[in-house]
Each structure stands twice: as C-alpha cells, then as structure tokens.
Amino acid sequence: QSVVTQPPSASGTPGQRVSISCSGSSSNIGDNNVYWYQHLPGTAPKLLIYSNNQRPSGVPDRFSGSRSGTSASLAISGLRSDDEADYFCAAWDDSLNTWVFGGGTKLTVL
Amino acid sequence: EVQLVESGGGLIQPGGSLRLSCAASGFTFNSYWMHWVRQAPGQGLVWVSHIISDGSDTNYADSVKGRFTISRDNAKNTLYLQMNSLRAEDTAVYFCAREAQTLDDAFDIWGQGTMVTVSS
Numbered sequence A: 001q002s003v004v005t006q007p008p009s010a011s012g013t014p015g016q017r018v019s020i021s022c023s024g025s026s027s028n029i030g031d032n033n034v035y036w037y038q039h040l041p042g043t044a045p046k047l048l049i050y051s052n053n054q055r056p057s058g059v060p061d062r063f064s065g066s067r068s069g070t071s072a073s074l075a076i077s078g079l080r081s082d083d084e085a086d087y088f089c090a091a092w093d094d095s096l097n098t099w100v101f102g103g104g105t106k107l108t109v110l
Numbered sequence B: 001e002v003q004l005v006e007s008g009g010g011l012i013q014p015g016g017s018l019r020l021s022c023a024a025s026g027f028t029f030n031s032y033w034m035h036w037v038r039q040a041p042g043q044g045l046v047w048v049s050h051i052i053s054d055g056s057d058t059n060y061a062d063s064v065k066g067r068f069t070i071s072r073d074n075a076k077n078t079l080y081l082q083m084n085s086l087r088a089e090d091t092a093v094y095f096c097a098r099e100a101q102t103l104d105d106a107f108d109i110w111g112q113g114t115m116v117t118v119s120s
Helices: none
Strands: A009-012 A018-023 A034-039 A046-049 A063-068 A071-076 A085-093 A098-101 A105-109 B003-007 B010-012 B018-025 B033-039 B045-051 B058-060 B068-073 B078-083 B092-100 B106-110 B114-118
Touching: A009 A018, A018 A085, A018 A105, A034 A063, A034 A071, A034 B106, A046 A063, A046 B106, A071 A085, A098 B033, A098 B045, B003 B092, B003 B106, B018 B033, B018 B092, B018 B114, B033 B068, B033 B078, B033 B106, B045 B068, B045 B078, B045 B092, B058 B068, B078 B092
Parallel strands: A009 A105, B010 B114
Antiparallel strands: A018 A071, A034 A046, A034 A085, A063 A071, A085 A098, A085 A105, B003 B018, B018 B078, B033 B045, B033 B092, B045 B058, B068 B078, B092 B106, B092 B114
16 A cells, blocks of 8 residues: 555546646655656656656657656646657655655556 | 566465576666565565665565565666575565655656465
8 A cells, every 4th residue: 555646547538638636645755856757668667757747858749747746647638659668756755755656557548 | 667577476385495686777876775575365565674775774565574574786777586495475576666856755666576475
C-alpha cells in the first residue's frame, strides 16, 4: 500500500488532454516538492516535472504539473501515442524520512 | 553522454547475497548524491537507499535496513548495493538514480535497471 496514491490507469485519444492525480498527506506532498517520472518498462525512468511544476530541459511543454494542498496532478495535452507509459509521482516524506513514490498510473492512448 | 548502467542482478536463493553495481559516465560522479530504487513485478517504484557525494552518510528504507549496504567508489565512478539475507520480497528490478541538487533534488538520470530474483 503506497503512502502516496495514484489511479492505476488513465486513458485518452490522440490530441486529447489527460490528467493524472497524486494524493498524499501533510508529511509528503503537503510540505515538500512533487516530482513526476515517465517509465516505459524495460527502459530508464525519465524525469518529467520537478518542484511541482518545473520542466527539465528537453521535456515538451505538453507536460505540466501542479500541486494544491496534499494533492498534485500531471497534465498531458496534445496526447500522442508515444506518451503511452507508466507515470509515477514522488515526494520526500518528513515523517518516514524517506522518498515515497505513488503506485504509478498506466496511461493508455486509445 | 550522461549514463548510468546497472549490473550484478540474477537469480539467488533466499538467505543469499548479491552485489549490484552502477557504472556512471558522462558527468562528475563525485559531485552527486546517488540512490537505489526498486520495482517489484507489477508494483510501483520504492526508494531503497541513498549515499551522499563523498560516501560519508547513507540512509535506508526500513525494509532493507541492516541487510543492505550502499557504497561508492568515486575513483571508479561506481555505485554499489550489497544485499545480504535476501528474501523473496526483495525480488525486483533495481535502478540506480542520480539526485540533481540543481533541480531541487530530482532524480534526473536513471539507469535501465537490473533484475534480482530471490527464489529457491
């Protein structure tokens, strides 16, 4: 059971906008930065968003992040077939003194 | 090219030991904190351990504390994870990751992972 929870799946059609939620608590998301990672099984996970809403160099602006209270979300606009992957949120947890990851959301592009 | 490459995974019996390696290239390894993160089959990512840049401080998830040891050899640009007293629940793909302080401690570079299977 993950400390930070995500829906197990999400889907959308090409060109659509989808949003993936990440729910935590005051000891993690509520008090610390949220990060989002994209992972295709068998490959290296990729950083998409850091500090709640910042994109590293090279990540297209179709990807955006936000945080409100103890929840965060990742939005993907102009959905493409190669966006099909697993998406994980993460944050530092002050109570557990560890990094915590969400259980992951599998995005399917229909 | 900035790269992390894990190795050392395999099939091991319960109670056995294994040492994972993570070879870093394309960046100044001794400037970065490094982490191990694992993913059990069908499950999400779970943080395992970290080590600071000079190796003088480490931290572990409760599930591996006392059994796993993280270390690094900055002269060889290599990160290690010594895993002892392995259990079935340690079965997972193990990733090494770089923590970027310039990106507010994000894990900005990851390896592709190495599979560890603990089974008799």
